[in-house]
Amino acid sequence: MKIAIVCYPTFGGSGVVATELGVALAERGHEIHFVTYKQPVRLDLLSRNIHFHEVSVPQYPLFKYQPYELALSSKLVDTVKRFGIEVLHVHYAIPHAYAGYMAKQMLAEEGIQIPMVTTLHGTDITLVGNHPFYKPAVTFSINNSDCVTSVSQSLKDDTLRLFDIRNEIEVVPNFINVDDYTNHFTDCQRDLMALPEEKIITHVSNLRPVKRVLDIVEIFNIVQQEIPSKLLIVGEGPEREPAEALVEKLGLKERVIFFGNSHEINKILCFTDLFLLPSEKESFGLAALEAMASGVPVISTNTGGLPEVNIQGESGFLSDVGNITEMAANALKILGDDDTLARFKIKAKETARKFDTKTVVGQYETLYEKAMASLTV
Secondary structure, three states: EEEEOOOOOOOHHHHHHHHHHHHHHHHHOOOEEEEEEEOOOOOOOEOOOOOEOOOOOOOOOOOOOHHHHHHHHHHHHHHHHHOOOOEEEOHHHHHHHHHHHHHHHHOOOOOOOOOOEEEEHHHHHHHOOOOOOOHHHHHHHHHHOEEEOOHHHHHHHHHHOOOOOOOOOOEEEOOOOOOHHHOOOOOOOHHHOOOOOOOEEEOOOOOHHHHOOOHHHHHHHHOOOOEEEEEEEEEEEHHHHHHHHHHHHHOOOOOOEEEOOOHHHHHHOOOHHHHHHHHOOOOOOHHHHHHHHHOOOOOEEEOOHHHOOEEOOOEEEEEOOHHHHHHHHHHHHHOOOOOHHHHHHHHHHHHHHHHHHHHHHHHHHHHHHHHHHHOOO
16 A cells, blocks of 8 residues: 555654554555655665655744645645555544645646545543634544544543544554664663662653643652652653753752653663652553553553553553652552562563554554545445
8 A cells, every 4th residue: 555644753652652563564565755854764764665754844024923734735746646645544533634635635636546544542532622723623533534543442532522533433452663672782781870789770862731740740759759769751841941940959969860851762761660640631642551561660640541541550540630749659669579579570471462563553453444445435
């Protein structure tokens, strides 16, 4: 199949999953065309089966906000016609499904029928999409997609609760290639991060308020008082500065490292003992899954799709949002005994294998075929 994938090309979970999906599909012989405003961060190289088409938005003084949706729709029309694209797969209801629908209509005017698969990732539904300004457009885009998927049952339930949806929504979870997370580094260099007797605790995100980064610092502060440890915070976002201020206030500057954005997540996870994800909301929890695939147990909240990924008492522990005391106690349960930590590490990796690429990508192939067949009925 010739498939066009539209996504945000950033460090966020939706962009990572969309990119990994395209790479996996290309390895299975499909021709993949990424259409977005810059090359996705996880797309290391192009190949015979992987292509990138940049969406350029001309700058017009007339517009206060440049019309990205219009430029994207036009680029999709051009890409479909030039390369014979058979399926559009858009990640995020807005603006991508909305732009995809307009492209479909323009193509239909020329007698070209093409199905659109829309994957809902979370923020497009629970935050942005539910705003009164956008709700009608999101509802329209979902209902006019040929196939709709969500990354968790929790997100599907939220979508059906918040919007008047007539379309069927299929749950296709996020995924990773577990083999990519095998610790094969010969220069893991754990000693650069911590002393042999210290445990390493990590958090990776875009450091938005929903990630509750200050809770991470508070949890770590309790843990490090009982177990010598270091905290690694990976990512950039608005909560970095308040978190740095709290670290200084608590006298933890020598124990906390802020990495900023990194292309070496696998390497960081290879020497991590415990992962913290105390989010206010997670539609799935891809960062937790990446940690688990590296054999790192997870302390997380029980919100959104996280209980579908992090299994209580097996791959880690779940707590209510804001329950810092319990999360710290659970962290100490895992880190306080080497045998317990080893057992959780093994179970985390076993749990992650349920979300392996080989299992999930085939579900998308089936949906593409179903969407294409629907146009011939």
